[in-house]
Amino acid sequence: xxxxxxxxxxxxxGSVLIWIQTNGQFIWNWFRDNPVLLSICFGTxxxxxxxxxTRIGFEALNGSLWSIxxxxxxxxxxxxxxxxxxxxxxxxxxxxxxxxxxxCVIITIQFWK
Numbered sequence: 001x002x003x004x005x006x007x008x009x010x011x012x013x014g015s016v017l018i019w020i021q022t023n024g025q026f027i028w029n030w031f032r033d034n035p036v037l038l039s040i041c042f043g044t045x046x047x048x049x050x051x052x053x054t055r056i057g058f059e060a061l062n063g064s065l066w067s068i069x070x071x072x073x074x075x076x077x078x079x080x081x082x083x084x085x086x087x088x089x090x091x092x093x094x095x096x097x098x099x100x101x102x103x104c105v106i107i108t109i110q111f112w113k
Contacts, residue, residue: 003060004111010053011072015079017046027087067110074103 021042024031031038057068078100084090 003056007057007060010049011075014046014049014053015076019083070106071110074106077103
């Protein structure tokens with residue numbers, strides 16, 4: 001169970017950093033004005049986090065890369081929706097709600113034994 005928690009937390013951290021790296025340009029001028037430096041600095045850190053998340057997820061999900069992809073995709077959808085809401089002020093409408101519910105269903109299916 002601890003590997004599942006570690007996998008999910010690493011993936012969420014990576015997803016948050018990816019969101020900041022790609023969407024920070026709409027919040028902070030420095031991000032918009034320094035894309036190469038941002039890519040080099042953030043990209044290396046994000047890559048290390050996601051490589052570790054994948055390794056831990058591989059162990060936690062019984063060697064299923066397919067399950068890692070689906071869980072990661074779903075966690076990314078949920079993370080993106082929350083960050084868009086909190087940092088960009090985008091509302092949570094019915095389409096977003098249904099997408100997040102479906103993402104939760106996908107995650108549940110991947111852990112189904």
